[in-house]
Amino acid sequence: MPTPTRTTNEAVVAAARELLEAGGPAALTMQAVAGRVGVRAPSLYKRFQDRDALLAAVASATADELGARFEAAAPDLPQLAAVYREFAHRHPEAFRLIFTASVAPMALQRSVEPVIRTVAGMVGEDHALDAARLVTAWATGFLQLEIAGAFRLGGDIDAAFEYGLRTLIAGLVAGSGREC
Amino acid sequence: MPTPTRTTNEAVVAAARELLEAGGPAALTMQAVAGRVGVRAPSLYKRFQDRDALLAAVASATADELGARFEAAAPDLPQLAAVYREFAHRHPEAFRLIFTASVAPMALQRSVEPVIRTVAGMVGEDHALDAARLVTAWATGFLQLEIAGAFRLGGDIDAAFEYGLRTLIAGLVAGSGREC
């Protein structure tokens, strides 16, 4: 008779996310993930083609969660920025993973839509995409540098984030509306 | 009698950089690096404590090279941005490596100095650090997203980069001088 399944894709991805966040990518081994869901490593290959596919699933799940928080924060740009930063602080490893070449590009498309919508409301449809790319590039770079510990020259990081957001908005508004 | 050395740290790092750029981090194995400099893997441990130390040396060499190009481009912000982008395009893997947590934070400090100097000339010393962080965060994030293939919604990427730089400068100038 057909044997009932002993775990689920969701449980596997959840276990992988925990291991990733706890010990970085090196800790996300097939054996460790399998152990967490009560199975042996070879069984995982029934669900994911290989480790890269599992990483992609983790990235995708992370992007979906982020997208949901963006959805709740739009169309308030400072709120979007705050949500993004808090998410990166809480899941630094998953945050990094999302922007890894092999994995993520597609997973992000949907989650970024609330950002485009928000920015479009500020600068108009014509520059919406360019402006969204400006804002996401800044925030993503800032958080990546912050997480990597690259801000070593002192100063208040929170204040630098506020300054960046404020200055960015000033530039967006100045560039879109009439000049003075 | 003392055996003459069969390679140098510089040659090892150069070989590592080539392998990294050609095949990503996974291709940078101790055996492959050793093979490229005509030696066996265990010999590398005389020069670098472990693979992570070698990666750190690669990151450091990359950051130094980038710093030299920044030095030549300062204090022209658009020129700095163009140099940065060209460097990222030509060495995407090394560029990514620089911002990996375990490796790089310190290697960047010196190379970023020309950027701070340039930005200070635009907004004054008071906001120099915040403004430099805004600019580097934007550029780094943009390039990372571009390299990762995350800009999938169409549009002209070159134009988006120009737009970002222009808008950023507008914000910086508006925020520093008197308002209107």
Added chain:
DNA sequence: ACCTGAACACCGTTCAAGT
């Protein structure tokens, strides 16, 4: 149908032994 033990290839790393 699903799971696993055993096996293979590959990698990082150590160390005693070579020259």
Added chain:
DNA sequence: ACCTGAACACCGTTCAAGT
């Protein structure tokens, strides 16, 4: 003094054999 063969631990992955 420097280098290396051999060995060890560990990982990703495959597959025939179990239930």
